Amino acid sequence: xxxxxxxxxxxxxxxxxxxxxxxxxxxxxxxDPVRGITNHSSGKMGFAIARAAHEAGADVTxxxxxxxxxTPRGVRRVDVQSALQMHAAVMAExxxxxxxxxxxxxxxxxxxxxxxxxxxxxxxGQPPPLAFVExxxxxxxxxxLPRARRGELYCVGxxxxxxDLLAHAQAKRARKGVPLLVGNIGPATFGRDDNALLLVxxxxxxxxxPAPKITLARQxxxxxxxxxxxxxxx
Amino acid sequence: xxxxxxxxxxxxxxxxxxxxxxxxxxxxxxxDPVRGITNHSSGKMGFAIARAAHEAGADVTxxxxxxxxxTPRGVRRVDVQSALQMHAAVMAExxxxxxxxxxxxxxxxxxxxxxxxxxxxxxxGQPPPLAFVExxxxxxxxxxLPRARRGELYCVGxxxxxxDLLAHAQAKRARKGVPLLVGNIGPATFGRDDNALLLVxxxxxxxxxPAPKITLARQxxxxxxxxxxxxxxx
Numbered sequence: 343x344x345x346x347x348x349x350x351x352x353x354x355x356x357x358x359x360x361x362x363x364x365x366x367x368x369x370x371x372x373x374d375p376v377r378g379i380t381n382h383s384s385g386k387m388g389f390a391i392a393r394a395a396h397e398a399g400a401d402v403t404x405x406x407x408x409x410x411x412x413t414p415r416g417v418r419r420v421d422v423q424s425a426l427q428m429h430a431a432v433m434a435e436x437x438x439x440x441x442x443x444x445x446x447x448x449x450x451x452x453x454x455x456x457x458x459x460x461x462x463x464x465x466x467g468q469p470p471p472l473a474f475v476e477x478x479x480x481x482x483x484x485x486x487l488p489r490a491r492r493g494e495l496y497c498v499g500x501x502x503x504x505x506d507l508l509a510h511a512q513a514k515r516a517r518k519g520v521p522l523l524v525g526n527i528g529p530a531t532f533g534r535d536d537n538a539l540l541l542v543x544x545x546x547x548x549x550x551x552p553a554p555k556i557t558l559a560r561q562x563x564x565x566x567x568x569x570x571x572x573x574x575x576x
Numbered sequence: 577x578x579x580x581x582x583x584x585x586x587x588x589x590x591x592x593x594x595x596x597x598x599x600x601x602x603x604x605x606x607x608d609p610v611r612g613i614t615n616h617s618s619g620k621m622g623f624a625i626a627r628a629a630h631e632a633g634a635d636v637t638x639x640x641x642x643x644x645x646x647t648p649r650g651v652r653r654v655d656v657q658s659a660l661q662m663h664a665a666v667m668a669e670x671x672x673x674x675x676x677x678x679x680x681x682x683x684x685x686x687x688x689x690x691x692x693x694x695x696x697x698x699x700x701g702q703p704p705p706l707a708f709v710e711x712x713x714x715x716x717x718x719x720x721l722p723r724a725r726r727g728e729l730y731c732v733g734x735x736x737x738x739x740d741l742l743a744h745a746q747a748k749r750a751r752k753g754v755p756l757l758v759g760n761i762g763p764a765t766f767g768r769d770d771n772a773l774l775l776v777x778x779x780x781x782x783x784x785x786p787a788p789k790i791t792l793a794r795q796x797x798x799x800x801x802x803x804x805x806x807x808x809x810x
Contacts, residue, residue: 376615376617376681376736377613377614377683378613378615378616379607379611379612379613380612382610382612383610450697451703460737461684463710468710469685469708469710475703476697476702502610502694504608504609505693
């Protein structure tokens, strides 16, 4: 509505001049032409971040897994299905980005081979064997790029956890080598319009209490902008 | 719109007095609290059939897997996630049904155990072992009920195939023990508003050329009604 448009328009342009790359949604890892492995991510948090970054003046590209969400106005969108496709799209786009926000729930594993035909029950009662291989770690790969290590590409990771959020978020931040890790209680928030976030960086832990995802996204954008300014002030 | 409402209202009441149970959509088989196995079924065909059956004067119950579709007006809806839940919902509802249309794309297999916590990469590069068990065959179970065998419950199955549609549909009709089997080319139709159907019964093969799913659903309802009349005329 008009009020919402006005609020969006009046957001401070704290990311002006930044080029922000956001991933969002689940990935779908094909087992055969009809089946696959996916997860409960709705993509709403990532889409809200893309929208908030655009409102804040950034040039935004959104790499989205299979979700039925409308593209935020002014945001460039690249649709993908699998983790391998998301990896390729991110690597193609990240060269020109100055901020990378990995909000997608990327599958850790995929079937080793996708069957060309639909798998059939063979009457034995035994399922066909299914072998898995690990997917590339998109966030760790990007965080390890020379531009990220030189501070020219600020990386933000997400952790969706079913328990022990703070400990997992801190461990994930260290493991992925990113300056900022955002935790959210996955099963409680997937698909909901509300969420609550826990920001973990080198120095502090900041909690955003439950709020609409667009509100949290704007708060997160403000926190990212604050850290970008702090980095450049060093 | 109003024209569509009028068209719906003017459909012949060929299923008046019938109680139709329809399944629709995919199932989601949990691997852990966030991940699971699903398929590309959009649920649109099953929802269209539920709507068309209601337009035709039937009392309609729709058992739906996880889809973001609006419930057709006048249709009672039961939401489920997994094949086991769909099986339980169907068995609870089917006692009072006179027609059962199994349009859902039910997972053949599920993980033997859903993990209570989100599975983690352990650094070995090896995925956690994942064992599968076969799900109950909802359609074959319903088709084997005494009421179905006595002709008091008319069963319609669906086959989504990636190749050899006619042969697979005929084989599935025999294997499931249902009078009518409807084939559709799965990967080409999932999520689309258009479809093309192949009806296979004991005597004949009828092809519905590509059309909007609501049109095909009305044609299918007419074919079901014709067969119900023929059965009762015997």
